[in-house]
Amino acid sequence: MPDRPATEPVQEIHAQHGQPVLMRALSLLAGFSDKRRSLSLVELSRAAGMPPATALRFLRHFTEWGALERLEDGRYVIGVRLWEIASLAPRGHGIRDIALPYLEDLYEITHQHVLLAVRDGRDAVLIDRLSSKDATEVAYRVGGRLPLPTTAVGRILLAHGSPSLQDEVLASPIDAVPGTAPVSARELRMVLADVRRAGVSTVHRSLPSKTVSVAAPVLGPGAEVVAALSIVMPDKGILEHEVIPAVRTAARAISRDLGYQPATSAAVRHLREAHP
Amino acid sequence: MPDRPATEPVQEIHAQHGQPVLMRALSLLAGFSDKRRSLSLVELSRAAGMPPATALRFLRHFTEWGALERLEDGRYVIGVRLWEIASLAPRGHGIRDIALPYLEDLYEITHQHVLLAVRDGRDAVLIDRLSSKDATEVAYRVGGRLPLPTTAVGRILLAHGSPSLQDEVLASPIDAVPGTAPVSARELRMVLADVRRAGVSTVHRSLPSKTVSVAAPVLGPGAEVVAALSIVMPDKGILEHEVIPAVRTAARAISRDLGYQPATSAAVRHLREAHP
DNA sequence: ATGCAATTTTCACTGGGTGAAAATACACTC
DNA sequence: GAGTGTATTTTCACCCAGTGAAAATTGCAT
Numbered sequence: 001m002p003d004r005p006a007t008e009p010v011q012e013i014h015a016q017h018g019q020p021v022l023m024r025a026l027s028l029l030a031g032f033s034d035k036r037r038s039l040s041l042v043e044l045s046r047a048a049g050m051p052p053a054t055a056l057r058f059l060r061h062f063t064e065w066g067a068l069e070r071l072e073d074g075r076y077v078i079g080v081r082l083w084e085i086a087s088l089a090p091r092g093h094g095i096r097d098i099a100l101p102y103l104e105d106l107y108e109i110t111h112q113h114v115l116l117a118v119r120d121g122r123d124a125v126l127i128d129r130l131s132s133k134d135a136t137e138v139a140y141r142v143g144g145r146l147p148l149p150t151t152a153v154g155r156i157l158l159a160h161g162s163p164s165l166q167d168e169v170l171a172s173p174i175d176a177v178p179g180t181a182p183v184s185a186r187e188l189r190m191v192l193a194d195v196r197r198a199g200v201s202t203v204h205r206s207l208p209s210k211t212v213s214v215a216a217p218v219l220g221p222g223a224e225v226v227a228a229l230s231i232v233m234p235d236k237g238i239l240e241h242e243v244i245p246a247v248r249t250a251a252r253a254i255s256r257d258l259g260y261q262p263a264t265s266a267a268v269r270h271l272r273e274a275h276p
Numbered sequence: 277m278p279d280r281p282a283t284e285p286v287q288e289i290h291a292q293h294g295q296p297v298l299m300r301a302l303s304l305l306a307g308f309s310d311k312r313r314s315l316s317l318v319e320l321s322r323a324a325g326m327p328p329a330t331a332l333r334f335l336r337h338f339t340e341w342g343a344l345e346r347l348e349d350g351r352y353v354i355g356v357r358l359w360e361i362a363s364l365a366p367r368g369h370g371i372r373d374i375a376l377p378y379l380e381d382l383y384e385i386t387h388q389h390v391l392l393a394v395r396d397g398r399d400a401v402l403i404d405r406l407s408s409k410d411a412t413e414v415a416y417r418v419g420g421r422l423p424l425p426t427t428a429v430g431r432i433l434l435a436h437g438s439p440s441l442q443d444e445v446l447a448s449p450i451d452a453v454p455g456t457a458p459v460s461a462r463e464l465r466m467v468l469a470d471v472r473r474a475g476v477s478t479v480h481r482s483l484p485s486k487t488v489s490v491a492a493p494v495l496g497p498g499a500e501v502v503a504a505l506s507i508v509m510p511d512k513g514i515l516e517h518e519v520i521p522a523v524r525t526a527a528r529a530i531s532r533d534l535g536y537q538p539a540t541s542a543a544v545r546h547l548r549e550a551h552p
Numbered sequence: 553a554t555g556c557a558a559t560t561t562t563c564a565c566t567g568g569g570t571g572a573a574a575a576t577a578c579a580c581t582c
Numbered sequence: 583g584a585g586t587g588t589a590t591t592t593t594c595a596c597c598c599a600g601t602g603a604a605a606a607t608t609g610c611a612t
Contacts, residue, residue, distance in 0.1 A: 021568070021600070022301045022337040032364050042558060051602050056560070061298040066396065069367070072498075074559075074609095078365035080396040086362030087419035088308050089354035091345070120342070120356040143363035297569070297599070318589060327571050332591070350590080 024050060025058045029067075029078075034141055038075040091118045095227055096128045099218070099254045103130050106231065106250045110243060113232040116218075117146060119157040122169055124148055127227065149188055150177045152203040152213035153228035159195040160217055160225035166192065179207025200244055201228075210235040214243055216251035221259035229254065300326065301334040305343075305354075310417055314351040367394045371503055372404045375494070375530045379406050382507065382526045386519060389508040392494075393422060395433040398445055400424060403503065425464055426453045428479040428489035429504035435471040436493055436501035442468065455483025476520055477504075486511040490519055492527035497535035505530065 031039055031047035039047070045055035059076060062068040066081030087093045099116055107114045113131040117124040123145040140146060148154035148169055158169060170185040180203065183191065195201040203213045215230035229251040231243055307315055307323035315323070321331035335352060338344040342357030363369045375392055383390045389407040393400040399421040416422060424430035424445055434445060446461040456479065459467065471477040479489045491506035505527045507519055532538060 020333075020337050021297050022334060023341050025298050025301075026337075026341045026343060029361050032361055034364065037364050037366055037370065040558075041560090052559075053561090053602055053604095054600080057296075057600080058298060061296050061302075065299050065302045067302060078362055078368070080365060080367050080394060080401050082358075083362045083365035083368035084396070084401055084419050084421075085305050085308055086354055086359045087368075088310065088313050089356060089359035090313055091356050092354070092359035092363075093419065094313065118356060120360070125356050125360055142369065143360050145360075316589075317591090328590075329571055329573095329592085330569085333569080 024048070025062070028055060028058055028062070032078060034144060038071060038077045040075050044076065091226070092127060095218075095258070098257050099227070099229070100128065102250045102254050102257075103128060103229075106229075106246060107131075109246060110231055110233065112234075115140065115153060115213075115215075115230040115232065116227055117153040117157070117230070118227045119148070119161065120145075122148060122165075124151065124154045124157055124228070147175060147177070149174045149183065150180055150203070152201045152215035152232075153230045155192065155195050155201040155203065156215045156217050156228035156230075157225065159192040159201065177205075179205045200248060202240060202244075204235060206235075212240045214240055214247050216244075216248045218251050218258070219255040219260040221261075223260060226258065227254075300324070301338070304331060304334055304338070308354060310420060314347060314353045316351050320352065367502070368403060371494075371534070374533050375503070375505070376404065378526045378530050378533075379404060379505070382505075382522060383407075385522060386507055386509065388510075391416065391429060391489075391491075391506040391508065392503055393429040393433070393506070394503045395424070395437065396421075398424060398441075400427065400430045400433055400504070423451060423453070425450045425459065426456055426479070428477045428491035428508075429506045431468065431471050431477040431479065432491045432493050432504035432506075433501065435468040435477070453481075455481045476524060478516060478520075480511060482511075488516045490516055490523050492520075492524045494527050494534070495531040495536040497537075499536060502534065503530075 027048045028044050031044045041052055041056055041059065044059065045052045048055065059068060063070055063076070066079045068076045068082070069079040070076055095118065096116065103114045103116060107130040113129065115126060116128045117126050119125070124147070126140050126142055126144050126146060129140060129142055146154055148158040158166060170188060174183060174185065174188065176182045199216060201215045205211050205213070211232055212235045213230050213232045215228050217225045218227040218229055220226040229247060231247055233240070233243065303324045304320050307320045317328055317332055317335065320335065321328045324331065335344060339346055339352070342355045344352045344358070345355040346352055371394065372392065379390045379392060383406040389405065391402060392404045393402050395401070400423070402416050402418055402420050402422060405416060405418055422430055424434040434442060446464060450459060450461065450464065452458045475492060477491045481487050481489070487508055488511045489506050489508045491504050493501045494503040494505055496502040505523060507523055509516070509519065528538065
């Protein structure tokens, strides 16, 4: 491309020329979302910022391999083959399978929404959700993304994230969420310290209805936080204190099942290192 | 490659030289399975039949994009990003989300295994499964594959598949499954005709325990079979006839929810075409 | 019929892919 | 703690698969 008009800073955000083929191809998949589960060639090529001819070649390869499938009308959808392989993600269905019985216990007791989320980049990703039809409404969908600074699960994951992650998230403006009190970076730092100390995170929200979320961390074998478990229930005053032990207990039970050793004292650890 | 020894018919089954980059890269993902959820560089490169140096380049791109993640020990696993996008597969979680309430109804009534599967190539892929701990044991896992000719769901999907699919499956030798009576291609053809006529498929199995599976087809908007629903229960004689109506009813309810119009007479169809 | 947009094919050009080989890191063994 | 084997990573000269504008084709409104 010899002459590019100096005015426009190039529209295409994704998949610039010069990137490896594979990553440009993968950027096509990013066009899919909850609201757009089937896409046409031009829609995909526009979303990924590449010429239709190029996109078409990729899409054919994806389709032939089974990562995508084609509907009768020519639109593309994610294929079962990809779904099948992706369902092996340890942080996806992997954690889910182990956690499910405990989520059910928690659900059985409270009959409110029960959420399980992991962190991916600057978001929390919802791994599983149990909820009856008559529980309070929430918009979250399995596979969907939640912001870190303004949700109970998000704050758990953020509070136990690396300092560099926290700096990154706190540096960028925190999106105000309708129904929650807006927080400054300064306030959020204090909140996160509280979350770390208390081992739970509580978030009140007044829209679409008055709710409280209570979340607790789930730990992996190395005591690192791998997920966050939460209950979302109607806000009826001080009731929330009663569910905190339940959420923490369930989170701890999942942690144990994941291989975390709760009561590893220094002495025991020493013995274990000596005789592995 | 100028001289290839004429003896070996080339070990590498996948990703031969000459194939498009994208498909070779994707073939790396095929190395993952239920039993091997984390793989090292060489394991992946060997499974895909490509040099480690080449595999490494791909794996880095996958990892950078988020399709794969790297454990502390350097092994690779499927990433949340891929899981997230793949969960948008209409024939994966898409069908699952719609069918789940009906599966729960069926489960509530029978308290036996409830299975939902779609077809991919020459296999059935398990989309969802409900089962209590005390139900009969079955090995099937969500995301796992089942053979078409020897399972109840498989036979539903095969019976309503295209003639070319049936020919293809019947032409290749049918793997004998321990605990089921082996079938010849000739017998299977008759069985499939029965399945089409009756609208259900029943399979008896004596290992690992005596069970009966009863499956029924789930139809999409165009009356095409999109999935199969099944119950697996202990084989205690003639009890199975009682669950057939339940399975068929549930399958029909899911079909309706998917947009299938059960009672579309020729007259109605004509009207609809005239005024779309 | 006519026009417009999406899909697909073509093709000359070229830039990212390729993989053997060497270097490095790592994990055992004696 | 030197030694051996294996896995991971880097390098680099070669070249084949990727590229995308343009034209042809299909599909669908008007």
